[in-house]
Amino acid sequence: MSGTTNKQSYLDELNDIQRQAVTAIEGPVMVIAGPGSGKTRVLTYRIAHLIESGVIPWEILILTFTNKAAREMKERISKVVGEKAQRVWAGTFHSIFARMLRKDAHRIGYPNDFTIYDTDDTNSVLSEIIKQMSLDRKQYNIAAIRSRISMAKSNLITPKAYALNEDLMSYDSMNRRPMIHIIYQKYVNKCLRSGAMDFDDLLLQMFRLLYQNPDNVLERYRKSFQHVMVDEFQDTNYLQYQIIKLLVHYPGSKENVCIVGDDAQSIYSFRGATIENILQFENDFPDVRTFKLEQNYRSTHHIVQAANQVISFNEKQIKKEIWTDKDEGEKIKVVKCMTDNEEGRRVSDGIIEQKNRYNLSNSEISILYRTNAQSRVFEEHLRRQNIPYKIYGGLSFYQRKEIKDMIAYLRLSVNEKDNEALKRVINYPKRGIGKTTVDKLAEFADEHEISMYEAIPQIKLTGRANKLMSDFLLLIQSFRAKAQSMNAYELANHVYKQSGIMMLLKGDDSMEGAGRMENVTALLDGINEFINDDEIPEGEEAVVDKSIATYLQSIALITDFDKEEESEDFVTLMSAHAAKGLEFKSVFVVGMEENLFPSFMSMSDPKQIDEERRLFYVAITRAEQYLTLSYANSRYQYGNMRFNDPSRFLEEISAENVDSAMPTHNNEHSHEGFGTPKLLGNFKKLSPKTEAMLAIDPSTFKPSPNHTIKEGMKVMHLKFGEGVVKAIDGERDNKVASIHFSQLDSPERRIMLRFAKLQILDD
């Protein structure tokens, strides 16, 4: 096909407005539009169009949500422009910046071969600091500190600025953690001395690199990135936006920047993503051309309707409706279950039924949940039914112990300052170096502001410890020397044998031991593949770099999505967060209960409820044709049996779009069959008083202390309206109130008093 024919045909695959956005190749462009309206498609076609119009592929930078998304885009682009598509800079913020930092990190005090610290590494550094400062581990909860530091970094707040910021400091004192700024400072120092960057650093240090090196580095990238594009812009944080601005917002810039996103799908505010960025973008680029896409190409009518209804409960959204000219489609199914176990069974039965009835393959089906811990019951039932499935977001291959051990040796071979790697293997396999010795070494290194590796020859230890340490030093030195002459695969094999790991695993003839050996073999195979992969890397002056450093970087940033998919056909299980941007013929959103979805952590804050609702909106808009929502009356949650009410989000979908006459499934345990619970019609006829009260504001609803609830009382339930307490039975925590709610179709409800939200009415 000639260029012109291609061009014609690809532009024909767009609607008018999409085509306008694709062909508006100069100046700032913004597309804020609903799910399934073709935002990602616009970006993909836009890149093809740029290249067809003569833009050099490596002058295009496109930032996506996953590396897999970037790869898929390139594949599609190559259908139009051929091989050249491979040379576009496409990837996540983290992977693109890591690649750029490899070239210039030395300018900001890091080795170019810096290590990327994962969450485990960060936790380990933080826990060392807390120990050294003799702080209370409960008070200084690692996860909380990690998120404070991450927040600070994402907002460009240095440890010094943190200490001077009254709001931050008083927030920390209020939470009885007044030392966070000191921990933060120590953490930064330790990472720097280890030549390590955590995930936030990949952004922060990129910003510093550009900002502090205007003439060489910044200028170079400004010239080289003639076109910058961002998908899922609603989930960028302040820092990410500042970097984009550095690259495209300066005097004399052509401001060729195109962002696409949907404020209604913003689901990472807990990570610092801010809708402000969308508003700020319009301010920063007053000449921006904005395109509104309203047609949804993904989902059937019922699903689009439901999505519009749900999101209309959020007030603070940029107003937009999506519509579809697709069929009505199937109504949304709501499945009520007694227990989480029943939910697992009913969903897997439902999958079998759909596969038979609609001829779906496994890969067209997904199960989405609010928390990863929910996957277990579905796994059990899918396995029992022999339905192949894949979980995204569990313990990934690279987080397994034996793999981390191997990787730690490789990391040390590249960056000897990497303290976390060193601590991991200094006594693995066991070589008699005790914990006290390692602690001493760490302290000595800290005192002298050097890495532990550098500290080994300097520290004075007893004769035996001294000998053991210098043997270890020699071992690592030999690996470092080999890293200069061997390729990544040879080095990994060498390390496997010489470190003693191979011997150790061979000596373990348990099942687990055999599994661990298989895993290391798989790792070695992976490295071999990396060596032999002949894909053209991005960038004009790209040299094929098969070094172990490049390999380590690529795996440090791997997410489950980025694994090469075998051609297997499996059902996808993942969190609603991870499903962003994806689409499936059939989607099951499970665990639709109060305290779960919306999450219990969001219950007291209307803003957070809105974020949960956006997440639910993201989840349901993944479905093309079949959408099933399920909930359980009881489930094991955090080690206890919990009784949750059905999610408020279920009520937000109008009854017209919900199937109430589904065939009952042939199972003896099901109570209402595959269908709509009565509940959905419950709120049409509330008493004027209830209505008035609910209309005022549910947040003014004041539940009474539950021990004050007595038989005969008139009460108000936030969801069920007015009721009369008929009986109370059970003891202490297990007290159950039988309440008659006159407005409900099935008025008798038994409510766990412990979790009840009831207000006593005085009349």
Ligand SMILES: Nc1ncnc2c1ncn2[C@@H]1O[C@H](COP(=O)(O)OP(=O)(O)OP(=O)(O)O)[C@@H](O)[C@H]1O
């Ligand atoms: N003009 C069109 N003609 C046919 N199909 C289209 C058109 N535009 C988009 N699509 C298809 O609709 C689906 C949704 O498009 P896309 O994924 O680009 O939407 P999106 O706006 O990025 O959605 P999300 O907000 O969920 O990321 C895709 O399968 C896409 O190929």
Ligand SMILES: [Mg+2]
């Ligand atoms: Mg998209």
